[in-house]
Amino acid sequence: GESVGLHLPTLSVQEGDNSIINCAYSNSASDYFIWYKQESGKGPQFIIDIRSNMDKRQGQRVTVLLNKTVKHLSLQIAATQPGDSAVYFCAENIGNFNKFYFGSGTKLNVKP
Amino acid sequence: DVKVTQSSRYLVKRTGEKVFLECVQDMDHENMFWYRQDPGLGLRLIYFSYDVKMKEKGDIPEGYSVSREKKERFSLILESASTNQTSMYLCASTLSRVVAGELFFGEGSRLTVL
Numbered sequence: 685g686e687s688v689g690l691h692l693p694t695l696s697v698q699e700g701d702n703s704i705i706n707c708a709y710s711n712s713a714s715d716y717f718i719w720y721k722q723e724s725g726k727g728p729q730f731i732i733d734i735r736s737n738m739d740k741r742q743g744q745r746v747t748v749l750l751n752k753t754v755k756h757l758s759l760q761i762a763a764t765q766p767g768d769s770a771v772y773f774c775a776e777n778i779g780n781f782n783k784f785y786f787g788s789g790t791k792l793n794v795k796p
Numbered sequence: 797d798v799k800v801t802q803s804s805r806y807l808v809k810r811t812g813e814k815v816f817l818e819c820v821q822d823m824d825h826e827n828m829f830w831y832r833q834d835p836g837l838g839l840r841l842i843y844f845s846y847d848v849k850m851k852e853k854g855d856i857p858e859g860y861s862v863s864r865e866k867k868e869r870f871s872l873i874l875e876s877a878s879t880n881q882t883s884m885y886l887c888a889s890t891l892s893r894v895v896a897g898e899l900f901f902g903e904g905s906r907l908t909v910l
Contacts, residue, residue: 716896727901777896781846782827784899788838
């Protein structure tokens with residue numbers, strides 16, 4: 685399944701499928717990006733980050749892709765599990781006191 | 797592990813009351829931030845502080861003030877709470893104000909103003 689971030693706030697996938705969550709960022713000068721996961725009633729948790737000198741970074745079951753040409757970031761989750769159900773949002777660092785700006789998020793719903 | 801602790805998880809206040817939200821981090825981070833989170837609007841920056849006694853306005857500072865008397869503690873103050881300040885408030889910190897690095901969040905304080 686694929687989401688277009690702000691324009692499709694909910695993504696439903698079947699357990700075991702791969703998920704792709706997208707994010708368009710705003711500032712071409714942004715040089716550091718983070719994906720966060722937020723479960724209901726909890727604070728955001730760090731998933732994976734990437735700096736602007738890279739276009740891909742992999743973690744455990746997750747991959748982040750950065751396309752600076754079109755200012756686009758994506759999070760791929762392999763073999764999605766029910767525990768992955770949460771809201772996911774991207775954050776871009778614009779430098780200047782290490783401030784971040786955030787997308788409004790995509791809700792991932794994993795069906796068993 | 798870095799821990800950012802928000803002392804109150806849930807608060808209910810009346811319009812006009814003064815509200816204090818406290819945040820403590822235990823890893824000697826320079827930068828601390830207060831965000832509010834509302835459905836469909838994402839996280840919006842209220843205030844941040846890059847050093848003791850220093851504060852900078854974020855994108856939505858109106859109706860709020862902050863205090864950073866000690867490096868580990870950053871307080872958000874609502875001088876006279878209003879119903880439109882009902883929200884989830886998130887405190888966060890980063891190690892450095894210069895080098896981009898992970899933003900660590902607390903668990904949030906859900907404030908309801910009646």
